[in-house]
Amino acid sequence: MMKTKDRILDVARKMIAEVGFHSTTTALLAQKAGISEGTIYRHFASKDDILVTILDELDERYSEFITQLKTEGDGHPGTIERVLEANFKFVAEHLEGIKIVLSSFALLPPSRRSMNSVIDRMRTFAAESIVRSMELGVIRQVDPERTAMVLVALLLGLLELRLYWPENTDINAEAVAFCRQALVKIQ
Template sequence: MKRDIILDTAARLFAERGFSNTPTSLLAKEAGVAEGTIFRHFRTKDDIFLTLITNVKNQLIDDIEKYLEVREPENALEKVESVIKSFYVFVKKNHMEFSLIFRDAPTRYCGNSEDFFVQIKEIYTYVTGYLCDSIEEGKLDGSILAEVDAQETANMLMATMVGLVRGMHFGFIEPSDNMLKTVLGNFKKVLC
């Protein structure tokens, strides 16, 4: 219970103030716990941050898989669309949590072996891998053009989605009601 309160409070404070500008004393005060309680549950402030990033990754993967299960795409092109939709909706719905990834995570790791980097890379690897597999499947079922390079297209789709949601997050792009529809329509032009 206290662990969850600490995590929820940390997510909010890190999103509002940034990781570096959130001392554990403020975190403890806002969470209504003693500062020592934080360190009974987490070794360091970085450990809290890593737990938050890991939770976001796990929830994103879970949400995509649930969406695909409920949606039951008829063909591989619909799988690609479903992954894009669920990623877009998840990031919009979890704006606060993604501020950690967009703003603070890049400053938390120094190399490719850092735990922060590994967790974020797993998001990219999972989504890109699912897109790539779906594109290959679509080439076989005829819903996607045979000449489409699955890996490069999956990378392009993921980079486009990350850029789009990052731009929205920072206020560089004003989201509209038709944005997702436009994005999906343009992706279909590439794939079909």
């Protein structure tokens, strides 16, 4: 049997992803989790605390994911594709959390903080991949920082299209090809 705290988190994650933080009322949350409203406050200091817990967990997962990606990828070619594809995979496995961040980073400070850290990690890792790829001679010479930022922008846009317009055809493969072409070494 699942612990109450985890059940609250699970239900909250779903609700916030679906209807947003504001419309996720404690009354409805308690009802859907099959507990009383007061019980929420035995496990969380406030409604905000629930959001922060969800975001912190996602942060942690993303940090682990980036770390793992770095250790795995050592010496392998084709790293730019891997940056993109690995991120696609991470997103697919954390749809709800990502939806929450993307839909509220503009307005909710905790979400904003989370988004800051995600973007920072993404950009740093992308820049490192670009530098390595240039050293390996598999891509042409570019400004690593700026190009990494362009990749982050593309990734961000792809994410939103995927999450909020899932009925569209999947263009991830096309995006990877687009990037490869943009960065490929001209012989």
